[in-house]
Amino acid sequence: xxxxxxxxxxxxxxxxxxxxxxxxxxxxxxxxxxxxxxxxxxxxxxxxxxxxxxxxxxxxxxxxxxxxxxxxxxxxxxxxxxxxxxxxxxxxxxxxxxxxxxxxxxxxxxxxxxxxxxxxxxxxxxxxxxxxxxxxxxxxxxxxxxxxxxxxxxxxxxxxxxxxxxxxxxxxxxxxxxxxxxxxxxxxxxxxxxxxxxxxxxxxxxxxxxxxxxxxxxxxxxxxxxxxxxxxxxxxxxxxxxxxxxxxxxxxxxxxxxxxxxxxxxxxxxxxxxxxxxxxxxxxxxxxxxxxxxxxxxxxxxxxxxxxxxxxxxxxxxxxxxxxxxxxxxxxxxxxxxxxxxxxxxxxxxxxxxxxxx
Amino acid sequence: xxxxxxxxxxxxxxxxxxxxxxxxxxxxxxxxxxxxxxxxxxxxxxxxxxxxxxxxxxxxxxxxxxxxxxxxxxxxxxxxxxxxxxxxxxxxxxxxxxxxxxxxxxxxxxxxxxxxxxxxxxxxxxxxxxxxxxxxxxxxxxxxxxxxxxxxxxxxxxxxxxxxxxxxxxxxxxxxxxxxxxxxxxxxxxxxxxxxxxxxxxxxxxxxxxxxxxxxxxxxxxxxxxxxxxxxxxxxxxxxxxxxxxxxxxxxxxxxxxxxxxxxxxxxxxxxxxxxxxxxxxxxxxxxxxxxxxxxxxxxxxxxxxxxxxxxxxxxxxxxxxxxxxxxxxxxx
Numbered sequence: 189x190x191x192x193x194x195x196x197x198x199x200x201x202x203x204x205x206x207x208x209x210x211x212x213x214x215x216x217x218x219x220x221x222x223x224x225x226x227x228x229x230x231x232x233x234x235x236x237x238x239x240x241x242x243x244x245x246x247x248x249x250x251x252x253x254x255x256x257x258x259x260x261x262x263x264x265x266x267x268x269x270x271x272x273x274x275x276x277x278x279x280x281x282x283x284x285x286x287x288x289x290x291x292x293x294x295x296x297x298x299x300x301x302x303x304x305x306x307x308x309x310x311x312x313x314x315x316x317x318x319x320x321x322x323x324x325x326x327x328x329x330x331x332x333x334x335x336x337x338x339x340x341x342x343x344x345x346x347x348x349x350x351x352x353x354x355x356x357x358x359x360x361x362x363x364x365x366x367x368x369x370x371x372x373x374x375x376x377x378x379x380x381x382x383x384x385x386x387x388x389x390x391x392x393x394x395x396x397x398x399x400x401x402x403x404x405x406x407x408x409x410x411x412x413x414x415x416x417x418x419x420x421x422x423x424x425x426x427x428x429x430x431x432x433x434x435x436x437x438x439x440x441x442x443x444x445x446x447x448x449x450x451x452x453x454x455x456x457x458x459x460x461x462x463x464x465x466x467x468x469x470x471x472x473x474x475x476x477x478x479x480x481x482x483x484x485x486x487x488x489x490x491x492x493x494x495x496x497x498x499x500x501x502x503x504x505x506x507x508x509x510x511x512x513x514x515x516x517x518x519x520x521x522x523x524x525x526x527x528x529x530x531x532x533x534x535x536x537x538x539x540x541x542x543x544x545x546x
Numbered sequence: 547x548x549x550x551x552x553x554x555x556x557x558x559x560x561x562x563x564x565x566x567x568x569x570x571x572x573x574x575x576x577x578x579x580x581x582x583x584x585x586x587x588x589x590x591x592x593x594x595x596x597x598x599x600x601x602x603x604x605x606x607x608x609x610x611x612x613x614x615x616x617x618x619x620x621x622x623x624x625x626x627x628x629x630x631x632x633x634x635x636x637x638x639x640x641x642x643x644x645x646x647x648x649x650x651x652x653x654x655x656x657x658x659x660x661x662x663x664x665x666x667x668x669x670x671x672x673x674x675x676x677x678x679x680x681x682x683x684x685x686x687x688x689x690x691x692x693x694x695x696x697x698x699x700x701x702x703x704x705x706x707x708x709x710x711x712x713x714x715x716x717x718x719x720x721x722x723x724x725x726x727x728x729x730x731x732x733x734x735x736x737x738x739x740x741x742x743x744x745x746x747x748x749x750x751x752x753x754x755x756x757x758x759x760x761x762x763x764x765x766x767x768x769x770x771x772x773x774x775x776x777x778x779x780x781x782x783x784x785x786x787x788x789x790x791x792x793x794x795x796x797x798x799x800x801x802x803x804x805x806x807x808x809x810x811x812x813x814x815x816x817x818x819x820x821x822x823x824x825x826x827x828x829x830x831x832x833x834x835x836x837x838x839x840x841x842x843x844x845x846x847x848x849x850x851x852x853x854x855x856x857x858x859x860x861x862x863x864x865x866x867x868x869x870x871x872x873x874x875x876x877x878x879x
Contacts, residue, residue, distance in 0.1 A: 439624030
């Protein structure tokens, strides 16, 4: 990141102060992510002192402490980081490609699409597959189903948005779509066995802590792929800010661009949803936070910014949901909603006409 | 620069062709400012989009610099032709520099990195469009005219020989309109760009364009504005509607308002404006004596005189005179 900024320093002579400021924000955000990651390790329902956590991290024994830190806290902190990044990036890409400030994986029904894919695997096909086979290779089936569900809904929304330009109408249709899919899932639940149903219901509650090591591996690999793809597509995303006609006129292959961005978004939102359930409002709110902080439309800045902010916000949400010092745990979705909703409301109020917010 | 041969444009839905225009033949040379004129729905935007390569043609060929349009790759084409549509770019936090920098899209590598050379081209483009003081302003804060200039700076940075603009002066106030037109004129004459633009402003097109592409009845007529004027081609554009274009005066009249002709006696500036007023009221100016006729103020008389059946009435202003003439339409003369 830094080499990129330095180059901008040389070339963008007139915008020097802004560049310096952005650089400082990057340093600050990286520090925040690190800080929250460490805090997330230290704080939890079992209160451990800082010394105990550090000792556990660097010891070779396999005691009670090590189990808590290695089996629970570290995977959960990594999951939080990855989930935050994945959802925020997919939100940023959706807002740019739909040119809609209110776009986000949960709002337009992408997460519902992913849920449907998951429901098919957990509830539907498990006539042949027992829940136990959902380990190992089964995880990839789960995640692929989730990608497919997310991708399908992306296509539907795209189809709608080429015909209807009005943002509000598209949002309302997105909500209808989500409800319709939920109804389908409920029907599937009705016909499925009790044990599978329980597995599915637990999944829908959204959680960062229930991942097996194999699942975490699948999640990390998928989201990393998504991050790399996003970083590589910043030029495409910048061109898409102009709208598809202009983007085409400056040489972008719009169809190709759409395929790239849609795959990337589906992988990011789909993987996260597959393992952690539907988590709301991070995807829509974090990209706006990044825009407010960096004051730019350039995805070469916004993508790394969104990655750092997304990670930080999700880690904070996780810390809050642990209610440090108490043994109770808050539902994660409630925390992310309470963080995300004020941002979304602020964006709506700041520009009621929806002109130029995204 | 640009040659169009037997072009047929329109849309294909399923197996059916919806033809918008056909048998189009036209050329655009380096340094030419070309105005496309036609009614709403005549196919101006479709033609511009087809020229830009955003939409496939149904038949016929388009050549840039002697090479067939389909033989160019997307990136090569983007280096030959730039496009401004009526669509307004709305992106938050996008500075004028960022917008113009996107014009370098076909020249940068896959990371979109702006190197020294690209940066200089961007700054040149901003300078040449007179937007230097707006360089780091956000496009959402610009006025309509400034935003249009920024868009022009963007295609300047794209460094294309041909610029295609869909109604570049629509929605602009008179001042900005002429500023943009002046900029386009300069770019054609000094930078040697070929500029093809559509407009509804016939006056502007006739007075500024080197050539006009007139779209009527699925056809394209090409020529200097004066040539088309002499041939009376403009007379037909609005024939089917309620408006008539009068190539003698270069003005429009509403068909329902045509009330016959009237003779005006007198010369000079007063005659000029009297003619205008009389035209506006729906009368042609006649060379022969008519009844009624108008005598414009001269010598001692400061009033306009209207002669009807040898009786003369006087009016202190053109407003009063026109008022009388229009009432006369109801049969009181």
